[in-house]
Amino acid sequence: MRLLLKNADILAWQDKRYKTIRGGFLGIDGDTIDYIGEAKPEAAYDSEKDMRGKLLIPGLIDCHCHAAMTLLRGIGSDLPLDRWLYEAVFPVEDRMKTDDFIAGNELAVLELLASGVTSFSDMYMEPATLIELNEQVGMKVNLTRVVQAFDPSEPPEQNFRVKESLALFDQFHGVQDGRVRVDFGVHAEYTTNDAVTRYYADQIRPYREKGARVQLHLSETRKEHEECVARHGLTPAAWFESMGIFDLPAAAAHCVWCTHGDLDILKTHGVSPIHNPTSNLKLGSGFAPVPEMLERGLNVALGTDGAASNNNLNMFEEMHIAAIGINGYLMDPELMPPSAILRMATLNGARLQGREDTGCLAVGMKADVVAIDMDRPHLYPAFEPLPMLVYSAQASDVVMTMVDGKILYENGEYLTIDRDKALYDAKKAVERLYGGH
Amino acid sequence: MRLLLKNADILAWQDKRYKTIRGGFLGIDGDTIDYIGEAKPEAAYDSEKDMRGKLLIPGLIDCHCHAAMTLLRGIGSDLPLDRWLYEAVFPVEDRMKTDDFIAGNELAVLELLASGVTSFSDMYMEPATLIELNEQVGMKVNLTRVVQAFDPSEPPEQNFRVKESLALFDQFHGVQDGRVRVDFGVHAEYTTNDAVTRYYADQIRPYREKGARVQLHLSETRKEHEECVARHGLTPAAWFESMGIFDLPAAAAHCVWCTHGDLDILKTHGVSPIHNPTSNLKLGSGFAPVPEMLERGLNVALGTDGAASNNNLNMFEEMHIAAIGINGYLMDPELMPPSAILRMATLNGARLQGREDTGCLAVGMKADVVAIDMDRPHLYPAFEPLPMLVYSAQASDVVMTMVDGKILYENGEYLTIDRDKALYDAKKAVERLYGGH
Secondary structure: OEEEEEEEEEEEEEOOEEEEEEEEEEEEEOOEEEEEEOOOOOOOOOEEEEOOOEEEEEOEEEEEEOHHHHHHOOOOOOOOHHHHHHHHHHHHHHHOOHHHHHHHHHHHHHHHHHOOEEEEEEEOOOHHHHHHHHHHHOOEEEEEOOEOOOOOOOOHHHOHHHHHHHHHHHHHOOOOOOOEEEEEEEOOHHHOOHHHHHHHHHHHHHHHHHOOOEEEEEOOOHHHHHHHHHHHOOOHHHHHHHHOHHHOOEEEEEOOOOOHHHHHHHHHHOOEEEEOHHHHHHOOOOOOOHHHHHHOOOOOEEOOOOHHHOOOOOHHHHHHHHHHHHHHHHOOOOOOOHHHHHHHHOHHHHHHHOOOOOOOOOOOOEOOEEEEEOOOHHHOOOOOHHHHHHHHOOHHHEEEEEEOOEEEEEOOEEOOOOHHHHHHHHHHHHHHHHOOO | OEEEEEEEEEEEEEOOEEEEEEEEEEEEEOOEEEEEEOOOOOOOOOEEEEOOOEEEEEOEEEEEEOHHHHHHOOOOOOOOHHHHHHHHHHHHHHHOOHHHHHHHHHHHHHHHHHOOEEEEEEEOOOHHHHHHHHHHHOOEEEEEOOEOOOOOOOOHHHOHHHHHHHHHHHHHOOOOOOOEEEEEEEOOHHHOOHHHHHHHHHHHHHHHHHOOOEEEEEOOOHHHHHHHHHHHOOOHHHHHHHHOHHHOOEEEEEOOOOOHHHHHHHHHHOOEEEEOHHHHHHOOOOOOOHHHHHHOOOOOEEOOOOHHHOOOOOHHHHHHHHHHHHHHHHOOOOOOOHHHHHHHHOHHHHHHHOOOOOOOOOOOOEOOEEEEEOOOHHHOOOOOHHHHHHHHOOHHHEEEEEEOOEEEEEOOEEOOOOHHHHHHHHHHHHHHHHOOO
């Protein structure tokens, strides 16, 4: 099946930079882009789709998400941080069962697709529920079953999370034509111990050859960072390095309190930091040193974090706040050029996920394409698409989300997931989890 | 004409706090709310409108806008701040003529209405164009013809801006059933001088009895603040006080660099600070001390600033960034409760504008009502409407904007302005102003 998107403005990737093609053509052969240009291609296509007035951009990649936490959206928002976690979040999570994870994932998928996300990295319980859902939905997702260790007397080889994490990789890595990738994961330094983490690092090291990667939380709050130093004499980054976890390519969420030395460690091991600006601001965690990360050539990606601490899954908001927040903090309006922001939300995310064949619109890349409707008053005039995307555009300007050449969302309609069923399932889950509400 | 909005969730204002009424009724008699309750009112209404699944909130009030700058959206966004102003913004503004102001205002109105703004304060050239447009549109707007003085040898009584400012008040204050209010205005300390400002203060003082108010820019950037201190030995707030400008109730945009002493001055004179978080972050100006302002009981309102430095007119984004930005800066997640944010965007704005009869949903208040469609995946679950509004909601969730009991926007349709004509006018203006583009 060959499809030609015609008369569209296209934010193409050429010679390592963005180039805008006006009123152009983007050809797709199966799941792959086979033509981008101003002139109509000579080759024949099975069908043509008129995209006049639309801007085609690469699909957005949300590199840090806890999808099923959509069911915890906004709970306990009047509580301080620790009471919010211990009195609001944890008790609900303790009650969550398989059907709840399914429902929370469905709700997240509705939101992600409608806001132009084609691929995301998820870190939450019962990841198999998301893999099964995605069989039908058709997004790209990197999942992990993170390791935690709460009982210091437990022999590492008995840790059931380690076993489940390894089994998940063996069973699911690369399924769904590679759209599902299984990552290894350590929740964070403060929720594990040396013995289990070292043991886990040894277990996962041989998987490096199979393209395995790691997800973890790193130096999100000052308290977490400083308590680690007090406990181990090492920053969280140095501790993970010493445990051998960075022997695999890793993705480190937050990195708000990373020191200069920590950034050197990340650079040495090819660790990709994930910036989660909304969550970091809302929870009062602080400002990640993103300009310094970019200056050092780190592969910085972008994420929403869970809907409980955001409170939505909106990569346009993340782009916007990533673009302006640090300007205000460091009082320099030129720190974050729009092209760097879009790369963080697309190309860098693809690299972080181990997906070399997506993240930009170029011939030979997978057709992960999002269409923005330019016929919106708040997008006019749009002299340059990059500042428009980063400063003016809204998630609701997305009118098409395509993954591997297949349209999953268009003009408010979901083509691979039943919106009504998803919302019904979410309501049932909320009744189960919260009773009275 | 009596209209009953039925089966709606209503964010009502009762006993000086927000109260959510589920599946309730809001009755409107002409331009005024005459009933809010859970039970259907006994009185008869001429027509009923089913608002099931919608949340009714007070109309949003954008207290600092330069509406026609929509035509400068995103220009020169790759330039540093001073070059952006002098090389990109000023040359275009110099070319702008009446038709361009009309077109820019039309474009702004499309954006404001679609995002739930019922009233705004505008500070830009040729304010009469906006008054004329609003005759047809029906929003509420406070306008000003600001005073500036560039030639120190000019006798104050010759300053044509002073004359125009006074004439604008005499001609238009209170027209359109009070929907149009004319404010006096001084652009900023750095664009005027002592003689003209003192003279202007003397001229406008007698208007205090007529309810006149003042708009101005205050301590937006560190440079501006420090240069004022160097020039006058006074901070901008102290300088405006010494000039007599604060003898009228004033609205001071930005206030990023206000000192503790400045906040005392604002408190003493009943000056309302306007917080413009997006613009302050994007331009690298810094973080206004909003928590301290609120603690002192200042009437803090919210504004978008112009689309050239934002780059849109989206009060939902302002609420969101006002809610989370300062949390991150001061590392305290409890600084800005959602109820304070909504008050800044509504009630406080109404007070700032001198409109005592709007800003909240209560019997006897004007029917300035916005409906939010709750049937959106990113708004579910919404246990409490306030955090939902501030952290999750999008401007595009607005499905109705009503001013004085009259629906101006509903489900994407504009009822008092021709969308196509407005966009056509904007395109023509862009061609005039930018040629090649």
